[in-house]
Amino acid sequence: MANRSRGAAVPRLVRELLAELRGGLVWTGVFSLFINVLMLTTPFYMLQIYDRVLTSGSVPTLLYLTLVGVFLLAMMGLLELARSRLLVRVSGRIDRKLGDPVFARMVDASLSRGAGRAEPLRDLEKVRTFATGPGIIALFDAPWAPIFFAVIFLLHPVLGLLALSGGVLLFVLALVSEWLTRKPLTEAGSMGQRAQWYAEDCANNAEVVAALGMTDGVRARWRDAYAQSLGHQALASDRSGLLTALTKFVRPALQMAMLGAGAYLVLAQEMSPGAMIAGSIMLGRALAPIQTAIAQWRNVIQTRQAYHRLKDFLADAPTTPEPMALPRPRGDIQVERLVAPAPGGEQPVIKGIGFAIPAGTSVGIIGPSAAGKSSLARLLVGVWTPSHGAVRLDGADVAQWDRAQLGPHIGYLPQSVALLEGSVKDNIARFGPVDPDKVVKAAERAGVHQMILRLADGYDTDIGRTGAALSPGQRQRIALARAIYGDPALVVLDEPNASLDSDGEAALKRCLDALRREATTVVVISHRPSLLSDIDRLLVLADGKIDTYGPRDEVMKKLVRSVPKPNGNADPGDKARGGPAPEDKAADGTAPQGKARGDGAAAPGAGDRPAANAGQGATGPRAVSTGEGQA
Numbered sequence: 097m098a099n100r101s102r103g104a105a106v107p108r109l110v111r112e113l114l115a116e117l118r119g120g121l122v123w124t125g126v127f128s129l130f131i132n133v134l135m136l137t138t139p140f141y142m143l144q145i146y147d148r149v150l151t152s153g154s155v156p157t158l159l160y161l162t163l164v165g166v167f168l169l170a171m172m173g174l175l176e177l178a179r180s181r182l183l184v185r186v187s188g189r190i191d192r193k194l195g196d197p198v199f200a201r202m203v204d205a206s207l208s209r210g211a212g213r214a215e216p217l218r219d220l221e222k223v224r225t226f227a228t229g230p231g232i233i234a235l236f237d238a239p240w241a242p243i244f245f246a247v248i249f250l251l252h253p254v255l256g257l258l259a260l261s262g263g264v265l266l267f268v269l270a271l272v273s274e275w276l277t278r279k280p281l282t283e284a285g286s287m288g289q290r291a292q293w294y295a296e297d298c299a300n301n302a303e304v305v306a307a308l309g310m311t312d313g314v315r316a317r318w319r320d321a322y323a324q325s326l327g328h329q330a331l332a333s334d335r336s337g338l339l340t341a342l343t344k345f346v347r348p349a350l351q352m353a354m355l356g357a358g359a360y361l362v363l364a365q366e367m368s369p370g371a372m373i374a375g376s377i378m379l380g381r382a383l384a385p386i387q388t389a390i391a392q393w394r395n396v397i398q399t400r401q402a403y404h405r406l407k408d409f410l411a412d413a414p415t416t417p418e419p420m421a422l423p424r425p426r427g428d429i430q431v432e433r434l435v436a437p438a439p440g441g442e443q444p445v446i447k448g449i450g451f452a453i454p455a456g457t458s459v460g461i462i463g464p465s466a467a468g469k470s471s472l473a474r475l476l477v478g479v480w481t482p483s484h485g486a487v488r489l490d491g492a493d494v495a496q497w498d499r500a501q502l503g504p505h506i507g508y509l510p511q512s513v514a515l516l517e518g519s520v521k522d523n524i525a526r527f528g529p530v531d532p533d534k535v536v537k538a539a540e541r542a543g544v545h546q547m548i549l550r551l552a553d554g555y556d557t558d559i560g561r562t563g564a565a566l567s568p569g570q571r572q573r574i575a576l577a578r579a580i581y582g583d584p585a586l587v588v589l590d591e592p593n594a595s596l597d598s599d600g601e602a603a604l605k606r607c608l609d610a611l612r613r614e615a616t617t618v619v620v621i622s623h624r625p626s627l628l629s630d631i632d633r634l635l636v637l638a639d640g641k642i643d644t645y646g647p648r649d650e651v652m653k654k655l656v657r658s659v660p661k662p663n664g665n666a667d668p669g670d671k672a673r674g675g676p677a678p679e680d681k682a683a684d685g686t687a688p689q690g691k692a693r694g695d696g697a698a699a700p701g702a703g704d705r706p707a708a709n710a711g712q713g714a715t716g717p718r719a720v721s722t723g724e725g726q727a
């Protein structure tokens with residue numbers, strides 16, 4: 097089973113990544129050293145031309161120097177090529193190492209925090225592209241700048257001092273730039289992100305936003321966040337613009353000072369004219385990486401932020417050792433003392449319930465709105481993690497079960513259907529390898545095969561983002577086929593008929609009958625009692641607790657008795673539809689728990705499983721045990 101320990105994965109992931117990158121980065125550093133040494137070719141060539149060729153008038157020397165110079169420059173070009181290829185590989189490794197974990201973690205984070213965004217992938221993209229851009233080249237070149245300063249010192253100490261002071265001045269300007277722009281850039285980043293969320297949410301819900309005239313209100317929110325982001329951006333740009341202007345003045349001024357000082361030293365006969373020119377060129381080389389670093393400062397800061405966000409995001413990733421594969425479950429469900437808040441919340445929405453569903457049993461869950469039915473469904477399929485208790489499938493805790501292993505054994509049709517961008521067949525096959533026979537079988541059992549054949553490209557029809565190209569009813573029926581694809585052992589359907597017409601509902605009922613005949617464990621949540629007419633058991637949920645659980649007919653009888661109508665008749669469907677509130681029942685003097693026990697249904701049936709009873713103990717007297725005969 098998964099061993100979840102916080103905080104260990106990121107250091108491991110990052111350590112492993114850095115270990116993998118170490119070789120490539122060391123070679124990039126070595127290549128950078130040679131590239132920078134070879135950059136001395138041009139100034140030395142100048143030096144030799146002025147001081148040797150022009151004074152001696154020797155053409156062979158000129159030819160020889162030129163050949164050597166061209167060869168060295170060619171070598172430098174080759175090294176540049178090798179370095180850039182190396183960095184492309186480094187960037188590819190970052191992606192290969194972190195891409196999948198970040199994606200998987202993003203899905204997990206959406207489950208545990210209740211909201212998912214794609215920023216971590218964007219951050220990864222930022223870090224990855226930095227690894228091939230000019231920013232990282234500047235970082236690798238900067239440490240070799242002392243070579244140039246040293247050579248300038250050798251030409252003349254005065255020139256050396258001048259160059260060094262210029263370098264320090266530019267470096268200080270870079271630090272000031274960082275200091276002045278870091279905060280506004282951070283603020284701009286977070287406000288920009290918020291603005292983007294508004295824009296994305298608005299685009300995703302464009303129809304309701306337009307229909308209800310909400311565009312102006314939502315745009316005002318977006319505009320506010322965007323304006324704040326732009327304000328911080330502008331402040332950062334103003335400050336960095338000032339620094340850039342200063343740099344643009346300092347850089348040529350330094351060059352001029354070098355030439356001026358060099359000319360003076362030549363006049364004073366302390367240096368040759370060649371050294372004057374070479375010194376000036378070398379100053380340019382020495383300052384280039386510093387200047388690139390200043391130009392790339394914003395990029396460097398943003399990449400650093402993205403890197404830290406990524407590290408934090410991965411920091412609480414659970415370490416999950418490769419779990420042992422478990423055999424295909426039979427579909428035996430035990431819910432034990434289950435307490436669960438919604439993701440990111442504290443208040444439990446499921447408040448200590450326990451019950452059992454023997455393999456092959458079909459159970460209908462009914463109850464008023466916000467009773468916790470969908471929450472229970474999510475817990476049954478293991479996408480929510482309970483704070484206490486467990487849902488066990490054939491004895492194994494579903495929240496701890498490896499999702500990739502558990503998924504094929506689970507069929508889940510959520511209330512909001514959630515198809516994904518892709519073809520009909522991809523969606524039915526759950527984006528795994530498409531086995532046409534299995535896809536058609538699932539579609540036929542879901543009663544949707546003919547409907548799919550009538551689509552423009554049949555099973556190959558692209559359904560667009562979230563299935564936008566389909567009607568809600570079509571989406572729901574295709575999602576049903578997806579839920580039963582591969583004959584899962586447990587099928588949980590949350591309001592599977594919410595968007596269906598009578599044909600669709602008849603197909604759904606036939607599908608449920610087939611699942612029952614095949615002894616698949618089925619849980620159906622529905623507000624419509626018609627769908628639950630052939631179900632084995634009924635579970636009535638109210639305020640996160642079990643009100644009643646037992647064989648369907650017994651529960652229905654109880655519901656009839658507990659829902660008095662003004663004319664003395666009762667409509668059990670009222671309760672299924674969430675009609676009578678628990679207070680209504682209390683008003684006639686019959687508390688739910690009293691009812692549950694009073695008719696004898698509370699006593700465990702003769703064949704009740706011990707696990708079911710254990711679960712009952714946790715639920716309190718509200719939970720009603722079941723007769724095994726119904727299984």
Ligand SMILES: Nc1ncnc2c1ncn2[C@@H]1O[C@H](COP(=O)(O)OP(=O)(O)OP(=O)(O)O)[C@@H](O)[C@H]1O
Pocket residue numbers: 210438439441445463464465466467468469470471472511
């Ligand atoms: N993702 C979520 N984040 C926060 N709270 C949630 C979330 N999902 C459900 N809840 C809360 O849990 C409670 C139960 O909701 P749930 O959707 O399980 O009820 P339900 O019985 O399925 O309702 P309905 O019949 O209206 O679908 C509600 O109070 C709801 O606010």
